Amino acid sequence: MLACSGPALLAMVQPPPTxxxxxxxxxxxxxxxxxxxxxxxxxxxxxxxxxxxxxVTYDLPHVTLLPGFIDxxxxxxxxxxxxxxxxxxxxxxxxxxxxxxxxxRATVMNGFTTVQSVGEPGDLDLRAMLAKDQLPGPRVLTxxxxxxxxxxxxxxNRLATTDQLRQAIRDAKRAGAxxxxxFASGSIRDGGNQTMxxxxxxxxxxxxxxxGLRTLVHAHSAGSIKAAVLAGCSQVEHGTFATDEVLRLMAxxxxxxxxxxxxxxxxxxxxxxxxxxIGNYTEDGFAFMEKAIPIVKDTFRRALRVPGLKVVYGxxxxxxxxxxxxxxxxxxxxxxxxxxxxAIVSMTSLSAESLRMQxxxxxxxxxxxxxxxxxxxxxLADITALRRVVFVMKAGTIYRNDR
Numbered sequence: 001m002l003a004c005s006g007p008a009l010l011a012m013v014q015p016p017p018t019x020x021x022x023x024x025x026x027x028x029x030x031x032x033x034x035x036x037x038x039x040x041x042x043x044x045x046x047x048x049x050x051x052x053x054x055x056v057t058y059d060l061p062h063v064t065l066l067p068g069f070i071d072x073x074x075x076x077x078x079x080x081x082x083x084x085x086x087x088x089x090x091x092x093x094x095x096x097x098x099x100x101x102x103x104x105r106a107t108v109m110n111g112f113t114t115v116q117s118v119g120e121p122g123d124l125d126l127r128a129m130l131a132k133d134q135l136p137g138p139r140v141l142t143x144x145x146x147x148x149x150x151x152x153x154x155x156x157n158r159l160a161t162t163d164q165l166r167q168a169i170r171d172a173k174r175a176g177a178x179x180x181x182x183f184a185s186g187s188i189r190d191g192g193n194q195t196m197x198x199x200x201x202x203x204x205x206x207x208x209x210x211x212g213l214r215t216l217v218h219a220h221s222a223g224s225i226k227a228a229v230l231a232g233c234s235q236v237e238h239g240t241f242a243t244d245e246v247l248r249l250m251a252x253x254x255x256x257x258x259x260x261x262x263x264x265x266x267x268x269x270x271x272x273x274x275x276x277x278i279g280n281y282t283e284d285g286f287a288f289m290e291k292a293i294p295i296v297k298d299t300f301r302r303a304l305r306v307p308g309l310k311v312v313y314g315x316x317x318x319x320x321x322x323x324x325x326x327x328x329x330x331x332x333x334x335x336x337x338x339x340x341x342x343a344i345v346s347m348t349s350l351s352a353e354s355l356r357m358q359x360x361x362x363x364x365x366x367x368x369x370x371x372x373x374x375x376x377x378x379x380l381a382d383i384t385a386l387r388r389v390v391f392v393m394k395a396g397t398i399y400r401n402d403r
Contacts, residue, residue, distance in 0.1 A: 018042045019057040023065035025378060029348030029363040031341060033380065039065065041370040044396035048366050060374050060391060060403055066344065067364050068113025068138075068371030068394060070351035071325045073216070073237055073258055073314030076103050076117040076126060076140060080319050085274045086281070093122065100126040104137030106323030111373040111386070112138050113394040114352075114361055115325075116314075118181040118216055119143030136399045141355065143181035143216070144172055147204065149196040162203035169207040180208045180215045182233070185224035188240055188292055189285030192220025194227065201231035214356065216258075222246050229255045235354060237314065240292055242299050244306070251309040256354045261300045262331025263324060264316035265289045271320040300336045312354045313347035326386050333383040340380045370396040374403070 021039045026049070028034075038052030079099035081088045088096065104126065107115060115138045117123045123142035130137040150156065152164035160168070169180055182204055184196045196204075201217070208215045209232060217228040220240040228236055229249050235256040239246075242257075250257050268275060268289055275281040303311055315321065315328045329347060332338045338346075352362025361369050374391030392400040 018047075020052065021058045021060065021065065021372065022052065022056045023060045023063045023374060025064040026364060027064060027066045027341075027344055027380070028365065029067035029345065029352075030365075031345055033341070036061075039364060039372065041393075041396055044370055046364065046366055046368050046370050049364060058391070058401070058403070063374040063376060063390060063403065064378055064385065065364065065391075066111075066373050066375070066379075067348040067362055067368075068373055068392075069111045069326070069347050070114045070313060070355070070362060071107075071112050071315050071317065071328075071347075072116045072235075072312050072351050072354060073260065074107070074115045074117050074317040074322070074325070075119075075319075076100055076107070076115060076317075076322070077120060077122050078317075078319040079103060079322075080271075080274055086271075086278050086319050093125070096122055097125055097129060101129065101135060101137070103322035104130060104135070104140070107317075107325060108136050108138045108392060108394060109389070109400055110323050110326060111375070111389045111392055112325050113371040113373070113392070114139040114141070114355070114357075116141040116179060116216075116355065117143070118146065118179070119177075120145065121175065124176050138394065139361070141178040142176070143179050144175045144177040146181045146183060147172070148183045149200055159197070160200065162199060165200055165204045166207040169204055169211065169213070173211050173213060177213065180204070180213050182215055182217045182228075184217045184219040184228050185221050187280060187285075188220050188238070189280050189282070189288050191288070192224075192238075192240060194219075194221050194224035196224070196227075198227045198231065201227050201233065205231045205233040214354075225250070229253050235312070237316070238296075239299060239303075240296050242303070244302060247303050247306045247309060251306050254310070256310045256312050257303060258312050258314035259296060259300050259303060260314055260316045260328070261296045261336060262315070262328035263321050264318065265293050265296065266327070266331075267318065267321040267324070274320065297331075297335050300332065300338075304336065304338055304342075310350060310354070311346055312351045313343075314351075329386055330383055340383050343383065344379065344386075370394075 077100040153160040214234040349362040376388040377385030379385040390402040
């Protein structure tokens with residue numbers, strides 16, 4: 001076993017075949033809260049949740065126990081290079097993999113046991129390395145690649161045909177994609193206008209659905225959001241300029257909404273000098289992002305008022321943000337007015353549902369994967385308690401135990 005420095009257990013500890021955990025409070029991820037309960041785990045699954053007398057393997061009286069957190073939108077391999085900037089030129093695939101391993105460790109140690117990376121082929125290598133070497137990291141789903149209005153066209157300035165987009169979806173599935181990532185609009189740094197045509201969206205999301213794949217659609221403008229929803233796409237990312245009309249349309253069609261209000265823009269601005277001058281990270285782009293922060297918070301507040309709208313939890317964590325994914329929940333509650341319990345449900349069972357994994361992760365219940373997070377304090381009274389992670393288990397394996 002590797003030695004650990006500091007209070008966090010950085011090397012994985014293999015638990016006995018059956019272990020029991022008692023916490024002072026338990027939030028089951030589905031909206032229920034209870035006092036002291038005992039969770040019993042055998043192997044990688046929870047076998048029971050209930051009252052229990054006597055000794056337990058882990059007694060955590062001052063800890064709130066929750067399901068492992070889920071982030072439906074990260075870029076797990078994005079990192080700052082050797083010069084401290086978002087410039088990875090000259091790096092090898094191994095260099096990028098090492099950075100991904102560090103990002104994965106930071107992510108899981110702070111309570112996120114499942115992430116969806118959207119995405120690049122290296123995600124598959126990272127997932128394989130984490131499993132092979134039993135390294136600390138979350139469960140990783142990936143889109144493997146990103147698909148735009150020109151993917152498959154063969155010429156940079158030519159729009160892809162619907163047949164070319166359908167082929168790109170089939171190619172992504174063969175490459176190992178768990179989900180399809182589409183760009184229906186430009187970057188917020190470029191104004192976020194619709195880029196993929198309505199016809200292209202119908203072809204891409206229709207093909208993905210026929211193959212049993214979900215679709216995540218990058219869409220900032222109201223027009224691009226509406227087009228994605230009407231095309232039957234699964235989930236809208238960002239939605240910065242969503243109108244009340246398109247928010248209601250998403251609710252009516254059962255489209256998941258991932259607004260990204262508390263991490264990505266703030267991280268870009270905090271790390272401005274590390275991004276500035278690279279690609280479309282321009283002075284104008286940063287000015288646009290700064291102006292967008294109050295806009296996305298307003299959009300989020302309006303989204304919460306739409307009955308039936310499924311607002312899931314994603315951060316768009318890029319270089320500099322990994323390990324800080326929980327700040328999304330803090331901002332949603334503090335600035336967006338979301339109820340703490342609703343924020344917790346969003347980052348657990350509702351996000352699991354959006355991944356079609358609601359019978360596996362996202363809740364503390366018998367038969368579910370033993371993904372558990374313990375935090376100091378009561379997040380229902382103080383949402384910042386979610387920052388104070390002291391215990392992490394993923395699939396029955398303990399990654400962190402400060403207690």
